[in-house]
Amino acid sequence: MRRDPFVQLQDVVVKRRAKAVLGPMNLELSGGGFTIVLGPNGAGKTTLLKVLHGVERVTSGSVTWSVSDKTAQQGQAYVFQSPVMLRRSVRANLAYPLQLLGVSKAEIAERVAHWGARIGLSAVLDFPAPHLSGGEQQKLALARALIRRPDTLFLDEPCANLDGRSTREIEDILCEATQAGARIIMTTHDLGQARRLADRVLFLNKGQVEEQAHADTFFIAPKSSGATAFLNGDIIE
Amino acid sequence: MSGIWAGMVEAFLLVWSLDADLIDITLRSLKVSLSALVIACAVALPLGTWLAIRRFRHRRFVIATLNALMGLPPVVVGLIVYLLLSRAGPFGVLDLLFTPTAMIIAQVIIITPLIASITHQAMRELWSEYHDLLISLNTTHGQRITTLIWDGRRTLMTAALAGFGRAIGEVGAIMIVGGNIDHVTRVLTTAIALETGKGDFALALGLGVVLIALSLCVNLTIHSLSRTEREGRW
Amino acid sequence: MIRAILFALICAGTAIQAETLRLAATTSFNNSGLSDALLPVIAQDIGLDVQLLVVGTGQALRLGQSGDVDAILVHSKEAELAFVEAGYASHRREIMYNDFVVIGPSDDPAQVMAATSAIEALLRIAAAQSTFVSRGDDSGTHRKELSLWAAAGSDRVEFTSWYREVGAGMGASLNSASAMKAYILADRASWLNFGNKGDLALLFSGDPVLFNQYAYLPVSAERHAHVKAQAAWNLEKWLVSPRAESIINGYEIGGEALFVFNARP
Ligand SMILES: Nc1ncnc2c1ncn2[C@@H]1O[C@H](COP(=O)(O)OP(=O)(O)OP(=O)(O)O)[C@@H](O)[C@H]1O
Numbered sequence: 090m091r092r093d094p095f096v097q098l099q100d101v102v103v104k105r106r107a108k109a110v111l112g113p114m115n116l117e118l119s120g121g122g123f124t125i126v127l128g129p130n131g132a133g134k135t136t137l138l139k140v141l142h143g144v145e146r147v148t149s150g151s152v153t154w155s156v157s158d159k160t161a162q163q164g165q166a167y168v169f170q171s172p173v174m175l176r177r178s179v180r181a182n183l184a185y186p187l188q189l190l191g192v193s194k195a196e197i198a199e200r201v202a203h204w205g206a207r208i209g210l211s212a213v214l215d216f217p218a219p220h221l222s223g224g225e226q227q228k229l230a231l232a233r234a235l236i237r238r239p240d241t242l243f244l245d246e247p248c249a250n251l252d253g254r255s256t257r258e259i260e261d262i263l264c265e266a267t268q269a270g271a272r273i274i275m276t277t278h279d280l281g282q283a284r285r286l287a288d289r290v291l292f293l294n295k296g297q298v299e300e301q302a303h304a305d306t307f308f309i310a311p312k313s314s315g316a317t318a319f320l321n322g323d324i325i326e
Numbered sequence: 327m328s329g330i331w332a333g334m335v336e337a338f339l340l341v342w343s344l345d346a347d348l349i350d351i352t353l354r355s356l357k358v359s360l361s362a363l364v365i366a367c368a369v370a371l372p373l374g375t376w377l378a379i380r381r382f383r384h385r386r387f388v389i390a391t392l393n394a395l396m397g398l399p400p401v402v403v404g405l406i407v408y409l410l411l412s413r414a415g416p417f418g419v420l421d422l423l424f425t426p427t428a429m430i431i432a433q434v435i436i437i438t439p440l441i442a443s444i445t446h447q448a449m450r451e452l453w454s455e456y457h458d459l460l461i462s463l464n465t466t467h468g469q470r471i472t473t474l475i476w477d478g479r480r481t482l483m484t485a486a487l488a489g490f491g492r493a494i495g496e497v498g499a500i501m502i503v504g505g506n507i508d509h510v511t512r513v514l515t516t517a518i519a520l521e522t523g524k525g526d527f528a529l530a531l532g533l534g535v536v537l538i539a540l541s542l543c544v545n546l547t548i549h550s551l552s553r554t555e556r557e558g559r560w
Numbered sequence: 561m562i563r564a565i566l567f568a569l570i571c572a573g574t575a576i577q578a579e580t581l582r583l584a585a586t587t588s589f590n591n592s593g594l595s596d597a598l599l600p601v602i603a604q605d606i607g608l609d610v611q612l613l614v615v616g617t618g619q620a621l622r623l624g625q626s627g628d629v630d631a632i633l634v635h636s637k638e639a640e641l642a643f644v645e646a647g648y649a650s651h652r653r654e655i656m657y658n659d660f661v662v663i664g665p666s667d668d669p670a671q672v673m674a675a676t677s678a679i680e681a682l683l684r685i686a687a688a689q690s691t692f693v694s695r696g697d698d699s700g701t702h703r704k705e706l707s708l709w710a711a712a713g714s715d716r717v718e719f720t721s722w723y724r725e726v727g728a729g730m731g732a733s734l735n736s737a738s739a740m741k742a743y744i745l746a747d748r749a750s751w752l753n754f755g756n757k758g759d760l761a762l763l764f765s766g767d768p769v770l771f772n773q774y775a776y777l778p779v780s781a782e783r784h785a786h787v788k789a790q791a792a793w794n795l796e797k798w799l800v801s802p803r804a805e806s807i808i809n810g811y812e813i814g815g816e817a818l819f820v821f822n823a824r825p
């Protein structure tokens with residue numbers, strides 16, 4: 090059962106050191122599939138995702154989910170821009186979110202084995218996660234987010250620093266998740282990836298939403314000048 | 327130099343002969359300091375971790391107090407515990423003065439701030455690393471503390487060993503609250519003080535060597551038990 | 561959790577439960593080795609495990625005052641009388657005496673060896689301004705030293721740097737004296753048992769003012785209901801018995817007797 094819009098932002102402002110890094114903004118997000126957040130460095134993409142997820146406090150305004158906060162929180166997972174690895178084995182990293190939920194041992198073992206294989210790390214399940222390569226860590230962080238079967242998944246540049254093959258693997262996993270009903274809100278600097286995946290696009294610049302559109306219209310005929318320049322590959326000030 | 331040599335020889339003879347008194351004293355040292363360590367850790371590890379992850383009004387003040395307590399001279403701790411446990415003091419009825427328990431209490435007070443403070447330092451670092459993830463996973467405070475303690479156990483062990491080192495080598499406080507009673511509250515350090523007082527430097531130094539060896543053994547044992555030196559499999 | 565800890569503490573505390581008695585005694589009693597000779601026999605004879613707290617006379621009296629020990633064995637008559645007077649002990653029982661001796665560097669720069677009385681010995685040290693180590697810890701020995709200076713008519717306030725208060729026990733003070741090649745007043749027992757004599761030697765002894773009377777004071781059960789009065793009484797009876805007499809008089813170090821039993825039964 091899906092209620093749209095699933096989240097609403099009202100007059101949200103996030104200030105850091107007396108400087109507004111996000112907003113003031115009003116925003117409604119709706120629909121399943123991929124919502125891709127685009128924008129130059131420092132536009133506020135990460136901040137927006139964290140505000141939506143509730144890990145970053147807003148200075149003023151409100152974030153309202155269509156379900157209760159608790160339900161919303163439980164159904165969400167987040168993959169950070171720089172992956173956080175618990176100082177444990179790969180296996181323990183995958184198991185951790187499930188242990189928090191009190192999932193049975195047998196079920197944990199099964200899901201861990203499944204996801205370990207899915208991201209190609211079966212052979213190194215007992216290897217310390219912080220010793221994995223950067224790309225492997227990103228995959229592990231993604232698997233650790235998906236292992237909870239979230240209904241909303243926030244991804245902050247999940248494919249940065251990955252080679253083509255790994256990017257493809259991850260996109261496959263993500264598509265599978267959306268087909269299973271999850272909605273994904275994701276930032277990326279890879280326009281090709283945005284084109285491949287996006288259902289809707291949110292274009293951010295200088296802490297403001299400059300454009301919110303369906304993918305088809307956005308990539309073919311962006312309305313805002315900022316987005317036009319961004320898609321052309323111009324450097325926008 | 328010859329004095330130190332004599333001490334080494336004495337230590338060797340002591341250990342070689344498996345002197346019953348020496349074993350008794352050594353075991354008591356271990357018992358007292360390990361008990362103190364366990365209790366202190368049970369308090370200090372969660373406390374230090376909690377201080378690292380919680381922001382509250384008087385947090386700075388609590389941390390400053392903790393650091394100040396770390397520098398508290400053991401003799402003062404001993405005196406305070408003595409006054410509290412004395413028959414004339416508030417806890418006199420417990421009849422704990424001049425027992426190993428009193429020594430454990432004093433040592434707990436001495437090492438808890440030390441362990442908590444080191445824990446706090448170490449956990450702050452780990453918490454800044456884990457912060458986003460643990461918040462995102464919607465963990466409770468209890469879960470955060472246990473996760474941090476578990477994943478930071480290597481550094482925490484250093485904190486615990488520092489506490490143990492301070493406890494086992496401490497003499498001022500336990501002399502006052504234990505009374506250095508033969509076969510009851512005499513431990514290695516108070517025995518060393520006693521022998522020094524008698525001018526028997528060789529025996530005192532011999533006991534000192536035993537103390538160092540003991541401390542070393544405990545360190546190595548704990549290290550190998552927790553397999554810190556082994557990398558690879560976690 | 562706090563409860564569990566408290567529980568564990570109390571259990572650990574009460575674990576040892578034979579018939580025990582806490583006796584605060586002076587350093588000299590223990591350092592002389594006499595306690596090691598007496599305690600096992602006491603345990604054998606009357607089944608009493610005497611836990612010895614070796615402290616200065618001042619602290620021993622304080623322990624008795626607050627009821628932290630069951631009896632005390634000290635040597636400072638005036639303080640003991642005041643202690644009884646104040647009701648902290650029902651009575652005072654003289655047990656034995658040993659004597660104080662003047663120790664100093666063997667070349668004896670102050671010519672203490674030629675003195676005819678203890679007071680003269682001290683005056684010679686003061687006149688020569690030879691380094692002198694004082695216990696300075698309110699122990700029986702320290703009090704004795706102070707009373708001797710007072711009897712000699714010297715005002716300690718006027719002493720210059722040659723007079724050094726170390727604020728330590730007998731052994732530690734002897735260590736200091738040994739290192740400084742200084743004079744010091746010590747009890748004979750501690751001196752004989754002292755292992756770090758170095759260049760020090762016994763220079764003067766034998767003056768009756770140097771006799772050092774030990775007395776036994778059981779802590780008053782009226783003041784402190786928890787003290788083991790019966791055990792303290794048993795110990796007192798033993799200490800004045802002929803058996804104690806023979807051990808005390810027979811205790812020797814290097815062929816020298818140290819204590820003279822003088823208890824009246
Ligand atoms: N704690 C903070 N203190 C000060 N400034 C901050 C803080 N957090 C974020 N900012 C600033 O807010 C702005 C937006 O940051 P944000 O991380 O959201 O950008 P982004 O769009 O994710 O950029 P990128 O593409 O580089 O990841 C940046 O200018 C950043 O410097």
Ligand SMILES: [Mg+2]
Pocket residue numbers: 134135136170245
């Ligand atoms: Mg970002």
